[in-house]
Amino acid sequence: MLHNYLTIALRNLLKNKLYAAINIFGLTVGLAACLMILLFVREELSFDRWVPDAERIYRLHTRFDIPNRLPLLAVAAPGPAKPALEKDFAEIEAAVRLVDQRAVVKRGSDVFFEEVVLADANVFDVLSLPFAAGERSAALVDASSLVLSEAMAKKYFGDAPAVGQVLTITFSFGTRDMRVTGVFKDLPSNTHLKLDFIGHLIEAEFDQRPWVLKSWTSINTSTYVKLKTDADIAAIRRAMPAFEERHLPGFNIGGRDLKAADFMELSLVALPDLHLKSRGTGGFKPAGDATVVATFSAVALLILLIACINFTNLATARASLRAREVALRKVLGAHRRQLIVQFLGESLLLAAIALVLAVGVVAAALPVYNQLLGRELALTVGDGGLWAGMLGLVVLVGVVGGFYPALYLSRFAPARILKANRSSAATSSGRLRGVLVVVQFAVSIGLMICTAVVYGQTRYLRNMDLGFNTSGLLTISGLGRDAARNVGDALRAELARIPGVTGVTRAGEEPGDQDENNTLIEIPGQISDQPLVVGVSSVDYDFFSVMEIPILAGRPLSKDFPADDFDGSPDELAARNGNVVLSRGALKLLGLTDPSEAVGRELRMSVGGEGNRKQMTVTVVGVAENVRYDSGRAEIRPMLYQVRPRTFDYVFLRVRNADPARVQDEAARVWRELVPEQPFVADFVATKLAAQFDSEAARGTLFAAFAGLAVVIACLGLYGLASFTAERRTKEIGMRKVLGARVRDIVRLLAWDFSKPVLAANLIAWPAAWALMRDWLNGFESRIDLSPLLFLVAGSLALAIALATVAVHTARVARANPIHALRYE
């Protein structure tokens, strides 16, 4: 029986090669797209689940609800939270803080910048990373202990055993000779962690930087807790508000008592949720996006749906060709159920053939795909989940695509078909086919519109005016370290002498930096009902002219005014007045709109941190245009600029009329001469900002590729249907021609028939795409408009593609000699 089914299925495929090719190609492409998306989605959903005890490990996140702006979400936590949590919650088995430090690692005469994570000694009790060498339980014993990844062990020690080797590492607080005590296995790509080096966190070393470990309102640690097996996370979460009340400090600003607990919220997020279900700055690497996962999954299903519709449509359209077989089988005693099984089996067979081909396509496409996504997805033979998924896909496609044709075909009444010499099977499935074609084109048009909007918005963000000139702007980082700071002025002078450098300035932040430094201000004599929070940026005197940020009123900060210099301790600053420049966006905090009104205003501003918070009076001497240091997704922050040389960490060079690469080489030479103990790290701002959009651009490209595939598959189906319809209508068209229709009339008739479903599809696609894209665009502070033109273009394009697809058949049928058409009976 099976043999007979298989024989007839295969012979039918061979006999109708166009039909078979369209179905198999469509299903192959659909399944390949689906498999690739599934691989990605599965990896996204698998993040950090591999960490032992992942289900009872949580990270502490912080949310600041700052008036007049969107909340600041951070995946970091205040330093004192860890000991307080351990003390207050008996349910906690262990807790650990990680402090990420950019450190200079020296090996012989080579120096490298590396991210070294300093962790409490029990870090491996919480995050039990598998070790390749050394003893995990005794890895972090003292300040000289160093654990590193296999990749780093290879980088620094080659094939020699790493354990026991010594590296000299310079941190912001000093230099340590560190001995390797352990090597952990390289982390898989599905983790939020990025760990190269792990050292021991010694609290005393941060005494000079109390905000790292001692401040409740500064967030600089990644804090993880592992709960005991029987702990109730819900109970702990319920107790968090009381915990915040107990520990978060209060302070007095301008006679008003403020409590940090009123605008800060701490929360515990489960390890498996970190990648997709938490947002915020301060993570080891960019988190995933649940929306992207959902979108890609939806696209995968839609592509598969389109391929299934092809299958259904072509199978029912060609049903009459199988009618005699169905009738005969019934005459010979086949039950309807047996026929349904047979036809479902055929669609499963087709799906299985397509899957085999799809696996080949995926294997070939994976390298490019991985490169675009920055992942290491793989098809592996031993991957049980993948096999199960593929089997599921075959069944899904076979059943979804084949169910209706199976029902339809098995319904034929044999008496009528066998009597009348083949042909003339009822064509009641025509309306369903029409509906399904509309669905296909609605999906295709919708995907086209979405692709265009995503592309347009990404392009808009990428080319958005950031408020400063990014071209030819080179930033060198690491100025804040002792070795560089000590020669800061000489460095500045030498860099300025490089030919092609037209300006040099320094600052505490660089474009693209996600960190925020905010402070509270108040307006003397004016009690505000909410604290006024402003971003603080430390800049050098000629910052505005080098960055080309327009001054809207007043003057830029200048060396000529001693009060423009903010150097000094909080006590010294509190004792004197200082001058600042505000951004235009900060004016609204002052209740002003005209920049010139702000000049000369006095503000009170907090300086120093907890325990040593002071108030100083500052005078606004100028107002600068807003700048964006981040992507257009965030809003423009109100900023206050001050000259505070000890916090400078970046040098900016403006390069003009010179080869940028040569200037960078020259700058590197100057740097190595003056700061040999520290690596030269420089980037062009434009390149760096563009890189921020790389992942979004890659996703956009993928999205466009998948949308394109959907259109191709839908058109293939239409091509098949057109070829069938043309055959079926040969006689009708012959009659029309006999009765005087011209080729032109016939073409118009057929073109209109094929246009109708596409036009109808627009009616579904437009509102759906409009609603989806409006929601998506609303997630951006700056966004493009949804132009109706876009919708018209997508609709017309689909129509044009559809007509081009059916043109061949239409022309052939319209031109055919009616004698041939009418001779058939």
Next chain:
Amino acid sequence: MLTLENLSKVYRTDEVETAALNAINARVDEGEFVAVMGPSGCGKSTLLNILGMLDSPTSGAYRFKGEDIAGHGEAELADLRKRHIGFIFQSFNLIDELTVAENIELALLYHGLPASERRARVAAVMDKVGIAHRANHLPSQLSGGQQQRVAVARAVVAGPSLILADEPTGNLDSQHGAEVMAMLKALNKEGTTIVMVTHSASDAGHAGRVIAMLDGQVVPSTHAVAA
């Protein structure tokens, strides 16, 4: 074996009612060879379809081996068909994608027989109708007479007690037609009941009895002819 009582078949469209069969009473006994004759549109094929359970009457009773099949479900009818009835069509109705042997085997497919037995029975019946040398050819490679021999083989391979033949010689030249009629006669001799619709008086001459039909009714002058 077959009894029809007041059997009618009416085709209805929105406006028109056409009575294809009008209160027919007839019986066919075990071992008979009956020819049904009449002009085009007299209801011969409708009658044959009802006898073959491919169509159901609008009213009246049809007893097959004493069993009234009214109210039988599609699956039960399919079972009766496959156990007892073989069909031969004017247009052969072979499946183009299957070889001669496979076309014949199709009739055994739904009987739950092991493949080896199916093959043996197909081989035997191909010998019997003289088509064994063409076992692996496709229908398109055969002459009309050969195709109808395959169709006969397919009709008898499952060993039916009743064969319904719808103008079995209609598409054949006289020599091939005679061959097919000889085969049917031989089958009838072996005990198979045969009901054959035909236009051809010479074919009807092979039958033991003729049922003449006109406008959906059996013409009363029905008589037995000598074999």
